[in-house]
Amino acid sequence: xxxEWVAAQPRRFPLPEEWRKxxxxxxxxxxxxxxxxxxxxxxxxxxxxxxxxxxxxxFKWSVIRPPGTFVGGGNYHYIFHDKxxxxxxxxxxxxxxxxxxxxxxLALLVANLLNKSLRFLTFTRTSYFLAYITPLVAxxxxxRWLYNWQYGxxxxxxxxxxxxxxxxxxxxxxxxxAVIILSIWRFVGYEAIILLAGLxxxxxxxxxxxxxxxxxxxxxxxxxxxxxxxxxxxFVFIISLIGSFKVFxxxxxxxxxxxxxxRSAETLVYYIMRQGFFGTSHLGRAAAASVVxxxxxxxxxxxxxxxxxxxxxxx
Amino acid sequence: MRRTLVLxxxxxxxxxxxGAIAMAEENVPISFWHAMSSRHQPNLQKLVDDFMAEYPYIxxxxxxxxxxxxxxxxxxxxxxAGNVPTIAQAYENWVTPIVxxxxxxxxxxxxxxxxxxxxxxxxxxxxxxxxxxxPFNKSIMVFYYRKDLVPTPPATWEEYxxxxxxxxxxxxxxxxxxxxxxxxxxAANPEQFLNFLEEAGGSILNENWTEVTINNxxxxxxxxYAASLAPYSLITSAYMSDAFQANQVCxxxxxxxxxxxxxKAAETAGFEMGVVRVPMGPVNQKSMIQGTxxxxxxxxxxxxxxxxxxxxxxxxxxxxxxxxxxEKGGYQPVTxxxxxxxxxxxxxxxxxxxxxxxxxxxxxxxxILHPNYGDMRDIIATSFEEAMMGEATPKEALxxxxxxxxxxxx
Numbered sequence: 001x002x003x004e005w006v007a008a009q010p011r012r013f014p015l016p017e018e019w020r021k022x023x024x025x026x027x028x029x030x031x032x033x034x035x036x037x038x039x040x041x042x043x044x045x046x047x048x049x050x051x052x053x054x055x056x057x058x059f060k061w062s063v064i065r066p067p068g069t070f071v072g073g074g075n076y077h078y079i080f081h082d083k084x085x086x087x088x089x090x091x092x093x094x095x096x097x098x099x100x101x102x103x104x105x106l107a108l109l110v111a112n113l114l115n116k117s118l119r120f121l122t123f124t125r126t127s128y129f130l131a132y133i134t135p136l137v138a139x140x141x142x143x144r145w146l147y148n149w150q151y152g153x154x155x156x157x158x159x160x161x162x163x164x165x166x167x168x169x170x171x172x173x174x175x176x177x178a179v180i181i182l183s184i185w186r187f188v189g190y191e192a193i194i195l196l197a198g199l200x201x202x203x204x205x206x207x208x209x210x211x212x213x214x215x216x217x218x219x220x221x222x223x224x225x226x227x228x229x230x231x232x233x234x235f236v237f238i239i240s241l242i243g244s245f246k247v248f249x250x251x252x253x254x255x256x257x258x259x260x261x262x263r264s265a266e267t268l269v270y271y272i273m274r275q276g277f278f279g280t281s282h283l284g285r286a287a288a289a290s291v292v293x294x295x296x297x298x299x300x301x302x303x304x305x306x307x308x309x310x311x312x313x314x315x
Numbered sequence: 316m317r318r319t320l321v322l323x324x325x326x327x328x329x330x331x332x333x334g335a336i337a338m339a340e341e342n343v344p345i346s347f348w349h350a351m352s353s354r355h356q357p358n359l360q361k362l363v364d365d366f367m368a369e370y371p372y373i374x375x376x377x378x379x380x381x382x383x384x385x386x387x388x389x390x391x392x393x394x395x396a397g398n399v400p401t402i403a404q405a406y407e408n409w410v411t412p413i414v415x416x417x418x419x420x421x422x423x424x425x426x427x428x429x430x431x432x433x434x435x436x437x438x439x440x441x442x443x444x445x446x447x448x449x450p451f452n453k454s455i456m457v458f459y460y461r462k463d464l465v466p467t468p469p470a471t472w473e474e475y476x477x478x479x480x481x482x483x484x485x486x487x488x489x490x491x492x493x494x495x496x497x498x499x500x501x502a503a504n505p506e507q508f509l510n511f512l513e514e515a516g517g518s519i520l521n522e523n524w525t526e527v528t529i530n531n532x533x534x535x536x537x538x539x540y541a542a543s544l545a546p547y548s549l550i551t552s553a554y555m556s557d558a559f560q561a562n563q564v565c566x567x568x569x570x571x572x573x574x575x576x577x578x579k580a581a582e583t584a585g586f587e588m589g590v591v592r593v594p595m596g597p598v599n600q601k602s603m604i605q606g607t608x609x610x611x612x613x614x615x616x617x618x619x620x621x622x623x624x625x626x627x628x629x630x631x632x633x634x635x636x637x638x639x640x641x642e643k644g645g646y647q648p649v650t651x652x653x654x655x656x657x658x659x660x661x662x663x664x665x666x667x668x669x670x671x672x673x674x675x676x677x678x679x680x681x682x683i684l685h686p687n688y689g690d691m692r693d694i695i696a697t698s699f700e701e702a703m704m705g706e707a708t709p710k711e712a713l714x715x716x717x718x719x720x721x722x723x724x725x
Contacts, residue, residue, distance in 0.1 A: 165491050263502075279693065
């Protein structure tokens with residue numbers, strides 16, 4: 001039947017040859033049938049919320065008559081004129097700008113060290129990973145005590161080096177660095193394990209070839225290890241960049257439900273939560289700020305994909 | 316014979332069927348959403364059991380929804396979904412945006428019941444002259460102090476300032492202060508400032524909410540006083556009990572709901588804790604009442620359910636019940652008659668700390684019912700923090716707060 005219908009169509013455009021076959025349509029239909037469960041779930045829990053956030057950002061939210069009254073760009077106008085939004089944006093870039101490269105650098109270092117001596121690999125791997133798998137709230141509670149101004153272990157150790165007591169959580173200059181230190185501690189192990197897996201996957205023959213050619217240790221690292229590790233490095237980079245833009249829980253727990261002294265550790269996600277969920281229900285503003293955050297992450301991801309295509313070497 | 320049997324069985328079936336329907340109609344199930352942690356749940360269950368014993372046709376399902384923040388979000392989500400509980404705990408600023416879907420409790424209360432509610436709690440439960448909600452778990456700001464370091468607690472603002480200045484010290488001589496006279500949590504607990512504001516005779520808005528008054532003379536006096544305490548204050552976001560236990564603060568203003576934790580901290584640290592009224596301000600000695608109210612929802616509920624929920628709210632207001640709830644949970648009774656019961660008088664007589672709390676409750680004040688109160692509280696917290704941390708002068712901090720609050724009145 002389909003064949004007849006297709007044959008009857010005037011051939012103004014050259015249709016692909018396989019479209020004439022019933023089996024093609026059957027296969028396509030069954031392919032979509034298999035995709036259906038995933039599409040339904042993704043649609044309900046990813047795409048629908050995603051698009052409704054865009055829609056919500058143009059409304060002044062009302063609980064009684066959702067989504068409320070249409071305000072067009074009103075919410076964007078509000079957040080772009082809110083000094084706390086710009087501060088939150090700056091804090092977010094500060095956090096990402098320090099956290100991501102430093103963690104990656106330390107992870108590379110740790111991965112290389114682990115790769116050198118594989119004796120207690122399982123033990124070291126587990127201990128590095130422990131920081132990552134421990135629930136974030138528990139970790140943050142522990143760090144709250146480590147950071148305690150007068151009784152914290154961190155200040156105690158710094159005291160040995162003559163550093164006077166730092167009010168980590170109470171001084172606006174140290175609030176964000178305190179969050180960054182916690183994040184670095186938490187993610188170094190995770191990133192190092194991924195990089196280590198990459199290191200161990202590099203074929204020995206490249207190193208042998210380099211040695212025969214008389215390359216020095218650093219040259220081998222620079223010209224063999226790093227290029228062949230780029231897939232892992234970029235994977236880790238993208239994951240940690242996206243994750244860093246979304247930092248929230250550590251801040252919420254470290255500063256006891258606030259965003260640090262004088263809101264000095266308020267990031268974009270914290271700002272979104274404050275607008276939408278903490279005492280006030282400005283879901284429209286929260287959605288507008290989320291759209292901005294999405295835009296930022298989207299641009300960064302595009303940029304990274306560009307670089308990835310050019311610079312990442314696969315064996 | 317056979318026909319009689321069949322008929323009688325049929326009759327029995329029909330009868331029991333109707334009986335079941337009739338019973339099902341009679342039984343009124345209502346859901347009660349709350350945020351009471353495990354420490355309070357047995358007490359709440361006991362009250363609800365008593366209620367169900369008195370009204371056997373009502374079944375109350377208690378639903379614990381997590382902390383207050385969770386409860387608020389779940390209520391909001393439930394309203395959007397049209398699937399609300401019959402009755403729930405709610406803060407004032409949660410219900411202002413949804414007041415039109417609430418079922419007012421006041422019209423179903425007797426005049427005596429209405430007149431019995433503590434004066435300070437009337438405005439925060441009333442819309443257009445009607446009790447929409449009724450108070451439930453209430454606590455009040457009181458003054459906690461270390462008995463070993465503070466033999467006589469301060470009675471006035473001047474004494475308070477003098478004492479904290481004297482007590483602030485670098486006890487181990489390492490160059491940093493390790494014992495503060497007092498402590499504040501400006502970002503987390505702006506109610507500490509609102510207490511000063513009231514005692515200085517100030518307010519956030521004028522009486523009919525047309526003008527911002529927070530930066531008038533009284534407001535500035537309150538903030539200047541707070542800022543004068545700042546050099547002798549531990550400024551933190553953590554609960555005061557942490558610092559209390561660590562010997563970092565000697566006295567502080569905190570809610571009576573914190574008694575349990577503050578006292579535990581004092582016991583752990585090995586000193587005795589006293590509780591008195593907040594120090595007298597230049598105008599009065601009023602203190603802020605906090606805590607939730609009960610709201611009945613008028614959305615997809617049958618009339619019988621709404622009536623049952625109103626009965627429950629009224630039941631919980633009864634003197635013996637609000638007293639039971641207060642004694643067991645560390646809250647304060649919410650009706651005047653409760654304070655006159657023998658039970659409560661005995662309780663206060665045997666629990667010294669309760670004297671200050673009871674006294675403060677009867678002339679306390681609560682938050683205003685402005686629909687934008689949530690935003691105002693945020694703004695006030697920021698300006699309180701700026702003034703306490705020396706980021707801005709008291710006047711600057713309040714002026715900028717006033718400008719921001721102004722935009723919320725439009």
